[in-house]
Amino acid sequence: MNKKVLVGMSGGVDSTVTAKLLQDAGYEVEGVYMKLHDKPGYHEANFAKVQHVAKYLGIKATMLDLSKDFDEAVYRPFIEGYKQGLTPNPCANCNRLIKFGKMMEHARSIGADYLATGHYVRHDGEYIIEASDETKDQSYFLFDIDKSIIPHLIFPLGEWRKEDVKAYASKIDALKDFATQKESSEICFVETTYIDVLKEHTEVEMPGEVLDVNGNVIGHHKGYMHYTIGKRRGFFVRGAHEPHYVKEIRPETNQIVVCRHDDLEVRHINLERVNLMNAQKSFSCDVKVRYRTKRVACRVEVTEDGGAVIELEEPVFGVAAGQAAVFYEGNRLLGGGWITG
16 A cells, blocks of 8 residues: 655645655655635635646645634744844744644644655654755754654655756646746745834834944934844944944834944853754754854753753854754754744
8 A cells, every 4th residue: 555645735846846756656645735824816826836736646635724823823923023122933933833733733634644845854764854955955944843753754855956856847748837936935924024024013113222232322223123133234323434233132122232243243042942853961063043054063051941051162143032043963953942142
């Protein structure tokens, strides 16, 4: 009997090729499209693409309405995070609670042996492994998933390069349009900038003071939610002859603290809600403090309250509360946690 796999299908080239590869490998494939929000016309267009692929493959594909779960677990915390002066990471949050949470529950409910997605990652049954294509690797965003589900996941694109995925689709008449379509935005509910999303729910245009690290008022800004740690534009500093960067956001007073680049240097990071793939309480590894930053060697000490303290061997810059610090050993993902400061 063929093993059954549920494939999360978005209407994009990655999940489309994922479904085709699994069917060719002999799996019984069923597709699911997740409706996560209420953007007008968005889901109708994408689900039409999913249905096109399903018809070509001769498989069942359904739409799973998770909009209420997504709103409570991902969207609302995203809005509240910015209100609190944080820099949220909704994709990592969504992966734990929705894509590899609710979608895994759905896979089990239909008797699927596996859940597959078009993520560029691999795994060895115990650990998530970085993708062969380092430029597309998405392991950073999977640090918080439940480790118990890893043996039940399949990532067919983990060994592929993006250009090869597009080339593969372009050679199949029924799929060639997927090879040339525009890639989706990194955050599915953000069309332009996160500020446009915040404007729908709260006031973001609130002129306020810019302070230096000594607490002196040295300029003005257009509202604290416009800024993230490390940002160097969009505010005014009187008499500035060199770049200034956002070092701290104070939502309670609508103030931002700015500094010169060297003052952004951080060697010590506190985390909460740490998720690890093993039970170590103290270990050395590499850490990434944002998706597109380089790794830095560090020492991690897990605390009794489920957090951790990171001591870095060299400084990093622009560390933002609300983002994720993600641990690696070689190409293995060890886990990570949420930055508090």
